[in-house]
Amino acid sequence: MSDPAPNLAVALVGNPNTGKSTLFNALTGLRQRVGNYPGVTVARKSGLCDLGDGRKVELVDLPGLYSLAAASPDEQVVTDALAGKIAGERVPDVIVLVADATNLLRNLFLASQLAELGRPAVLVLNQADVAREQGLRIDTAQLSARLGGIPVVLASAWKGEGVADVRRAIARAADERRLLPPVVWPANIAAALAELTRAVAADTGSAVSSAEAQRLLFDTNATLPERLGWDKERRDPAIRAAREQVRRSGYNPLAAEPLVHYERLRKALEDVVTEGTGRAGRTAAVDRLLLHRVLGPILFLGIMLGMFASVFWLAKFPMGWIQAGVDALKGVVGPSLDATPMLQSLVTDGLLGGVGAFLVFLPQILILFLFVGLLEDSGYMARAAFIMDRLFSWCGLNGKSFVPMLSGFACAIPGLLSTRTIEDPKARLATAFVVPFMSCSARFPVYALMCAAFIGPLYGPGWESAVMVGMHCVGLLFAVPTAFVLTRLVLKVKPQPFVLELPRYQLPKPRDVLWRMWQNAAEFISKAGTVIFAITLIVWALSYFPRDPGVADRVRAAEPTASAEVLAARTQAAYIEQSWMGRFGKAVQPVFDPCGFDWKITVGVLASFPAREVIVSTLGVTYSVGEGAEADSGHLQQAMRDAKWSAGPRAGTPIFSLAAVLALMVFFALCSQCGPTVATLAQETGGWRWAVGSFLYMTALAWIVAALVYQLVSRLAPPA
Amino acid sequence: MALGLLPGMSLKLVRKAPLGDPLAIEFAGQVVSLRLTEAESLIVDVAADCPIQRPRPS
Numbered sequence: 001m002s003d004p005a006p007n008l009a010v011a012l013v014g015n016p017n018t019g020k021s022t023l024f025n026a027l028t029g030l031r032q033r034v035g036n037y038p039g040v041t042v043a044r045k046s047g048l049c050d051l052g053d054g055r056k057v058e059l060v061d062l063p064g065l066y067s068l069a070a071a072s073p074d075e076q077v078v079t080d081a082l083a084g085k086i087a088g089e090r091v092p093d094v095i096v097l098v099a100d101a102t103n104l105l106r107n108l109f110l111a112s113q114l115a116e117l118g119r120p121a122v123l124v125l126n127q128a129d130v131a132r133e134q135g136l137r138i139d140t141a142q143l144s145a146r147l148g149g150i151p152v153v154l155a156s157a158w159k160g161e162g163v164a165d166v167r168r169a170i171a172r173a174a175d176e177r178r179l180l181p182p183v184v185w186p187a188n189i190a191a192a193l194a195e196l197t198r199a200v201a202a203d204t205g206s207a208v209s210s211a212e213a214q215r216l217l218f219d220t221n222a223t224l225p226e227r228l229g230w231d232k233e234r235r236d237p238a239i240r241a242a243r244e245q246v247r248r249s250g251y252n253p254l255a256a257e258p259l260v261h262y263e264r265l266r267k268a269l270e271d272v273v274t275e276g277t278g279r280a281g282r283t284a285a286v287d288r289l290l291l292h293r294v295l296g297p298i299l300f301l302g303i304m305l306g307m308f309a310s311v312f313w314l315a316k317f318p319m320g321w322i323q324a325g326v327d328a329l330k331g332v333v334g335p336s337l338d339a340t341p342m343l344q345s346l347v348t349d350g351l352l353g354g355v356g357a358f359l360v361f362l363p364q365i366l367i368l369f370l371f372v373g374l375l376e377d378s379g380y381m382a383r384a385a386f387i388m389d390r391l392f393s394w395c396g397l398n399g400k401s402f403v404p405m406l407s408g409f410a411c412a413i414p415g416l417l418s419t420r421t422i423e424d425p426k427a428r429l430a431t432a433f434v435v436p437f438m439s440c441s442a443r444f445p446v447y448a449l450m451c452a453a454f455i456g457p458l459y460g461p462g463w464e465s466a467v468m469v470g471m472h473c474v475g476l477l478f479a480v481p482t483a484f485v486l487t488r489l490v491l492k493v494k495p496q497p498f499v500l501e502l503p504r505y506q507l508p509k510p511r512d513v514l515w516r517m518w519q520n521a522a523e524f525i526s527k528a529g530t531v532i533f534a535i536t537l538i539v540w541a542l543s544y545f546p547r548d549p550g551v552a553d554r555v556r557a558a559e560p561t562a563s564a565e566v567l568a569a570r571t572q573a574a575y576i577e578q579s580w581m582g583r584f585g586k587a588v589q590p591v592f593d594p595c596g597f598d599w600k601i602t603v604g605v606l607a608s609f610p611a612r613e614v615i616v617s618t619l620g621v622t623y624s625v626g627e628g629a630e631a632d633s634g635h636l637q638q639a640m641r642d643a644k645w646s647a648g649p650r651a652g653t654p655i656f657s658l659a660a661v662l663a664l665m666v667f668f669a670l671c672s673q674c675g676p677t678v679a680t681l682a683q684e685t686g687g688w689r690w691a692v693g694s695f696l697y698m699t700a701l702a703w704i705v706a707a708l709v710y711q712l713v714s715r716l717a718p719p720a
Numbered sequence: 721m722a723l724g725l726l727p728g729m730s731l732k733l734v735r736k737a738p739l740g741d742p743l744a745i746e747f748a749g750q751v752v753s754l755r756l757t758e759a760e761s762l763i764v765d766v767a768a769d770c771p772i773q774r775p776r777p778s
Contacts, residue, residue: 066723103749106724262726297738386753390739500753
């Protein structure tokens with residue numbers, strides 16, 4: 001970055017739905033960077049902001065939260081970042097509290113908690129335009145005086161009003177360094193906090209801040225004790241005794257914190273806010289329609305269908321252009337390398353193929369995030385979750401799992417990226433784990449080939465359609481129990497209540513939506529893109545090498561009368577047979593024998609681990625009908641129908657029996673054959689543990705179910 | 721509780737989701753979705769825990 005090092009570090013904190021990110025975008029313009037906090041899947045958004053007096057500030061947009069109680073990774077990151085406990089992170093010089101001006105009392109609860117940290121602060125009362133519309137009047141001078149003299153600014157980031165005031169206020173806060181006065185605890189709570197602080201110091205030797213002591217006293221699921229290394233044997237009685245002390249004074253220890261804070265804030269806001277007409281009537285009116293018992297779900301389905309159709313169908317056009325562009329590039333570059341076949345194949349199939357392999361996902365990602373951005377920023381996403389929650393809650397997911405799972409039917413990649421909209425980490429992980437089970441569009445060519453070649457001709461178009469539909473449900477059938485078991489038995493994360501604010505409806509701001517689309521696409525390219533590229537290269541090498549120059553001659557010698565076209569196809573088949581991939585396929589064929597796969601199918605299965613749709617063209621090569629075979633290729637279908645077992649107990653019977661065809665389709669429905677999915681899963685879950693787990697689980701499940709199907713069907717309907 | 725649902729506060733059941741769960745409740749000028757299980761736990765909490773306190777969410 002060419003900009004000089006920023007003079008100050010400033011953090012933006014606030015409740016969700018306060019327009020905090022819009023303010024962030026307004027303050028930083030396009031000078032933003034998105035990364036991850038170390039070790040967690042919480043995005044770190046930072047940007048440069050001019051204060052207007054020559055000073056530059058590194059502004060960090062912290063995740064939205066209601067309270068400092070650190071139950072989720074998001075909340076943990078905010079607490080740590082503000083306390084300067086993240087390695088490589090500057091302690092913020094100024095904290096900018098973004099509050100919704102129409103709901104000050106609730107928004108200031110977080111501010112009141114943050115006062116414990118003793119950092120200079122600015123209070124931004126955002127969405128001031130809406131407050132004005134509602135007839136709400138806020139005396140900012142009075143409020144500032146009651147909050148220790150910190151700058152209090154009215155702004156409307158959406159309309160761009162007051163943004164310059166915010167800059168000036170940050171500069172003032174940095175100079176004057178005024179603090180929010182912390183809440184004054186009743187004597188017994190103060191004593192309990194002091195006692196806890198002393199106990200930690202005595203047991204662990206470390207000094208906890210007053211903010212940390214409060215987390216120990218008030219939170220039931222704080223991660224702090226573990227991180228302090230405070231021995232459970234000594235910790236539990238100490239915390240219990242402290243809570244008992246709180247209780248004796250008439251406070252429920254788990255309710256004391258908000259009670260005391262809200263009492264204090266109510267006093268601070270007295271005569272500061274002049275109530276207007278109350279909650280905007282428009283949102284309630286829209287909700288009467290969108291959350292109507294009958295019309296609500298219908299409109300919901302309509303919106304979701306529109307989204308799905310766009311991701312599934314609209315994206316096909318730009319995807320086609322990308323494919324055509326890559327192919328055109330291959331056509332241009334290819335012939336110039338005719339003299340060096342190895343380099344030619346490396347460049348066209350390896351390098352260009354690898355770039356195309358991840359670029360082709362971009363249209364779907366961009367379109368899905370256009371919808372996600374519109375749905376979230378308008379406030380509808382919360383309503384969608386509200387409508388769908390009951391269908392998902394019983395298996396441990398929640399209403400917000402719907403959008404990722406639905407997009408999974410088009411493609412798992414955008415589906416996985418959209419799991420970020422799920423706040424609850426447990427539901428987010430479980431959703432990400434089951435999204436790859438959804439029958440994505442890459443499985444379609446496999447079903448289409450098998451159904452067109454075998455089910456249709458043998459059993460008629462009725463069965464063909466039935467099997468097609470059935471195959472699309474197989475994944476869902478296994479995904480639901482998987483989520484159930486995962487959330488109940490495997491994930492040892494405490495369940496979080498699904499409390500969801502249904503915010504005011506708002507027009508999405510195009511700049512914010514475009515930014516979200518771009519940021520998701522950019523992160524996908526830089527992280528998952530590189531992995532996808534590498535996988536494509538590796539598979540290319542495995543199916544290219546070793547390349548014995550004698551192969552072509554031997555094929556020509558064996559069939560001296562064959563046409564050039566047939567010769568080329570036969571040579572291709574011979575090359576792949578003696579490549580590492582081919583040899584490996586033959587070696588591991590016994591593993592897939594219970595599923596009824598011969599070595600050619602096995603090679604196809606192995607070659608399609610990076611991308612499952614590759615099976616069709618690989619079968620095209622191994623069955624000698626040439627490269628570029630499509631699902632509707634009559635030659636390939638005929639070649640497959642003619643294929644017979646050459647040896648063993650099944651010698652002479654067709655390889656593609658009904659049992660084998662069904663087993664193969666089920667295998668593709670369940671198997672984790674998609675490098676990009678595995679790479680994206682790793683990106684979204686913050687490490688390879690879950691990605692590898694998903695790969696092993698899905699592949700093992702696919703093998704078991706395919707073997708069961710083959711064994712069962714071949715006994716019920718033995719091949720003729 | 722962090723959302724400001726405090727003892728003695730009046731709240732209004734705005735509507736139920738189409739499948740009967742969760743509930744949308746309105747208090748202090750905002751609407752919040754709450755699952756039945758969570759709404760239930762409020763009451764259990766009150767009865768068993770501390771009779772002086774009134775309903776509190778999570």
